[in-house]
Amino acid sequence: MTAVEIDAGRIAKLARLELSDDEVKLYGRQLGAILEYIGQLGELDTASVPPTAHVLGLENAARKDVAVADENREAIIANFPVREHNLLKVKKIIE
Amino acid sequence: MTTAFETAALVREGKITAEAAVSAALSRIKSADGEIGAFIEVFEEDALRRARELDAKRKTGAQPGRLAGVPVALKDNFLFKGHESCCASKILKGHRAVYNATVVKKLLAEDAIIVGRTNMDEFAMGSSCENSSVQITRNPANTACVPGGSSGGSAAAVAAGMVPIALGSDTGGSIRQPASLCGAVGLKPTYGRVSRCGLVAFASSLDQIGPFTSDARDCALALSVIAGHDEKDSTSAAEPVPDYLAGIEDGVKGMKIGVPSEFFVSGLEPQTARLVLAAAEKLKASGAELVDVSLPHTKYAVAVYYILSSSEASSNLARFDGMRYGYSDAGAASLAEAFEKSRGAGFGPEVKRRIMLGTYALSAGYYDAYYTKAQKARTLILRDYEAAFAKADLILTPVSPTPAFKFGEKAADPLQMYLSDIYTIPCNLAGLAGISVPCGNTAEGLPVGCQLLARPFDEARILRAARALEKAQG
Numbered sequence: 001m002t003a004v005e006i007d008a009g010r011i012a013k014l015a016r017l018e019l020s021d022d023e024v025k026l027y028g029r030q031l032g033a034i035l036e037y038i039g040q041l042g043e044l045d046t047a048s049v050p051p052t053a054h055v056l057g058l059e060n061a062a063r064k065d066v067a068v069a070d071e072n073r074e075a076i077i078a079n080f081p082v083r084e085h086n087l088l089k090v091k092k093i094i095e
Numbered sequence: 096m097t098t099a100f101e102t103a104a105l106v107r108e109g110k111i112t113a114e115a116a117v118s119a120a121l122s123r124i125k126s127a128d129g130e131i132g133a134f135i136e137v138f139e140e141d142a143l144r145r146a147r148e149l150d151a152k153r154k155t156g157a158q159p160g161r162l163a164g165v166p167v168a169l170k171d172n173f174l175f176k177g178h179e180s181c182c183a184s185k186i187l188k189g190h191r192a193v194y195n196a197t198v199v200k201k202l203l204a205e206d207a208i209i210v211g212r213t214n215m216d217e218f219a220m221g222s223s224c225e226n227s228s229v230q231i232t233r234n235p236a237n238t239a240c241v242p243g244g245s246s247g248g249s250a251a252a253v254a255a256g257m258v259p260i261a262l263g264s265d266t267g268g269s270i271r272q273p274a275s276l277c278g279a280v281g282l283k284p285t286y287g288r289v290s291r292c293g294l295v296a297f298a299s300s301l302d303q304i305g306p307f308t309s310d311a312r313d314c315a316l317a318l319s320v321i322a323g324h325d326e327k328d329s330t331s332a333a334e335p336v337p338d339y340l341a342g343i344e345d346g347v348k349g350m351k352i353g354v355p356s357e358f359f360v361s362g363l364e365p366q367t368a369r370l371v372l373a374a375a376e377k378l379k380a381s382g383a384e385l386v387d388v389s390l391p392h393t394k395y396a397v398a399v400y401y402i403l404s405s406s407e408a409s410s411n412l413a414r415f416d417g418m419r420y421g422y423s424d425a426g427a428a429s430l431a432e433a434f435e436k437s438r439g440a441g442f443g444p445e446v447k448r449r450i451m452l453g454t455y456a457l458s459a460g461y462y463d464a465y466y467t468k469a470q471k472a473r474t475l476i477l478r479d480y481e482a483a484f485a486k487a488d489l490i491l492t493p494v495s496p497t498p499a500f501k502f503g504e505k506a507a508d509p510l511q512m513y514l515s516d517i518y519t520i521p522c523n524l525a526g527l528a529g530i531s532v533p534c535g536n537t538a539e540g541l542p543v544g545c546q547l548l549a550r551p552f553d554e555a556r557i558l559r560a561a562r563a564l565e566k567a568q569g
Contacts, residue, residue: 006455015409015454016416016431017447018439027448030509034452037510038398041468044475051470052477054300054330055526055551056287061329075177075193081423090418091430 004035096123096256099165099313106164106206109153113146113164117208120166124211124257132232133242133252135171137211138178142166146208160205161320167202168252168261171212172219174293175199182295183227184217186441187421196293197328198262198304198321205320213248213261217443218412219269219297221245222515225506226445236278236542240499243273246307250277253307254542260317261307266298267400268494268519270305271531275494275544278533279307280314280561285551286526287332289318290325298407299330301400301523311532311561315339318554334552342555347563348382350556352547353487357393358518364497366537371493374534374545377567378491378560388483388490392475393521397513399476400520401449402456402469408446409453417441448509473524480525480548489560490548493518494531498541518546528554532561534568 008028012019019027082089097105097116105111121139128134146164153159169175172182174192176199181187195203202209216226224232224247232247234240235255242251246263250273253261263270265283274281282305289304296302306317322336354375359368379385417423417437424436442450456465483490496515505512522529528551531544545564549557 008451011451011455011458012447014458015450016413016434016438017442017450018432018435019447023444023447027451030448031452031455034401034510034513035455038402038465041395041398041402041472044392044395044468044472046468046471046475049471049474051467052473053470055477055524056330056332058287058330058332061326063326072193075191076419079190079193079420081417081420082425088419091427091433093430 004032004039006031006035096259096309098309099162099259100316102165102259103161103163107159113149113208114143116164117142117146117166117210120210120258127255127257130233130238131235131251131255132230133213133248133255133257134168134211135183135214135229135248136179138209142208142210149206149208161316162202162205162207165207165260166210166258167207168211168213168249168258169199169209170215170246170249170261170263172215172264172295173199173262175209178212180212180295182218183215183229184442184446185228185422186415186417186438190420194293197290197325199293201321207260210258213252215248216245216445218295218446219245219264219266220408220445220449222268222272222512223505224248225502226443228443231502234277234499236540237499240501240541241276243276243495243499245269247273249307250274250279250281253279253309259309259313262304263307264294264302264304265523266301266404267523268516270307271494271519271529271544271546272516274307274531276499276542278542279309280311280530280532281305281307282314282318282530282554283522283528284318284322284554285528287330288334288528288552288554289321290323290328290331292325292327296411298404299411300407301404311558311565312340312343314530314561315343315558332552337555339555339558343558343562345559346382347378347560350383350489350560351386351487352378352383353386353388353483353490355388355390355393355483355490355492357390358492362496363493367493367496367498367543370535370543371491371545374564375491378564381563381567386487388487390479390483390521392472392479393517395472396476396520396524397517399469399472399524400516401452401513402465403473405449405453406456406466407453409450409457412446412450415441445509476521477525480521480527484550488556492546492548494544494546498537498543522548526551528552528557530557530561532564534564
């Protein structure tokens with residue numbers, strides 16, 4: 001098995017993580033080693049094996065579409081990092 | 096320490112007050128936790144107030160619940176309304192739960208008293224609690240050693256006798272491994288057995304909530320309270336909840352216990368192997384039959400797990416963006432930069448590594464090679480267990496390849512830390528029930544746990560065998 005080269009800077013961008021240059025190097029190296037280990041899955045012949053996403057075989061679960069009062073409004077607002085009055089304040093989305 | 100079973104009985108009969116039971120736990124925490132560091136926060140006032148309310152209610156003639164006055168600790172990834180819940184992460188520092196997790200509602204409905212929140216690896220990612228952004232937790236059996244993880248604080252709180260019940264969550268061994276390393280009983284119920292509403296999600300196809308206790312009876316009691324269907328968790332199962340205490344003393348006579356050769360290989364520390372195999376012999380002497388089973392795909396479990404759990408985590412943890420709660424970078428110029436800076440500074444190294452691993456595995460061009468491949472390999476592991484359970488009622492294995500290790504011993508190499516989960520991961524991948532039961536100490540005095548695995552929803556049988564093992568060990 002060969003070490004897997006990955007572009008950690010690109011992955012961090014996709015994952016919305018700001019990393020320092022040292023972090024990009026460190027995680028790039030560590031992820032390469034982990035992916036090299038994971039490469040052993042290549043030994044398995046899975047051509048005719050179905051994938052398992054979920055072990056319970058549950059059907060889609062739905063509950064009745066009934067409005068329920070939420071009494072947590074004040075507590076939710078209290079968690080906002082930045083707010084104006086009772087509104088959540090975020091950066092501009094549309095330029 | 097008095098067990099939960101005994102405490103609840105004493106409170107229900109009016110022989111002690113809930114306030115006395117809770118005060119005793121609080122003073123044990125005060126005297127022991129300075130050294131151990133199991134708790135991130137103790138809800139002293141709130142717990143005493145609730146205990147007094149319960150005592151007042153009892154005086155009016157109301158019959159208290161099944162966990163009357165029992166002090167319970169919660170891992171820091173459960174929501175308990177009005178209290179902070181932070182997953183031991185900087186990104187959730189200051190976040191207060193706005194509702195109760197379903198398990199919290201169930202505990203409160205049975206009059207348990209929640210006394211605090213316990214330390215963990217950040218977002219439940221780790222096997223030593225060294226990934227907590229808050230503090231380290233020391234193993235009560237040897238304070239130079241880690242307690243295991245990720246639910247290490249809950250395991251240490253029970254093992255040190257601070258509380259009789261603590262809840263944890265188990266995605267790849269995060270209940271069973273710290274239970275083994277600290278010397279507590281730790282159960283991961285079947286996937287779907289316990290509602291996860293109000294548990295911060297890590298890997299949704301694997302996560303499950305379970306209890307730490309000092310013995311199998313308390314474990315059965317705790318599971319009886321927290322199990323059951325919940326319309327707020329679409330993956331919770333409709334399967335009826337039996338009284339897990341009912342048949343717990345029935346023993347293991349005639350039970351077939353499978354011992355898989357693939358689990359007793361090089362890399363397993365010799366004293367651990369000896370103690371776990373001795374537990375198997377004790378169950379045999381109690382009337383069980385030992386059978387050979389084979390689980391040939393065991394060696395692929397770690398690789399499968401780290402692809403699937405990290406992929407699911409990269410998606411689940413996308414919600415932590417610094418916008419609605421927790422840490423938020425104030426200096427960002429744009430929305431995208433606010434996400435990147437909040438997440439870059441808010442998440443610790445292990446969480447970033449796993450988010451990146453998952454993002455990579457799910458990214459265009461790699462999805463089939465990693466994610467789909469791992470899902471297919473998961474099927475092969477599942478089939479191994481279906482075949483093994485055709486021959487055996489339970490499967491007995493080690494929990495951890497080594498007893499508790501020293502701080503820093505594995506922290507520098509993520510892959511070495513991942514490999515320490517090899518014996519606990521398959522249970523989650525196959526959706527089984529699994530327990531760690533103490534089976535003795537090494538010559539150095541470190542606890543070792545023995546793992547019992549069962550078919551989905553067969554927790555009653557696991558608890559019966561665990562109880563039989565406790566009795567056989569004296």
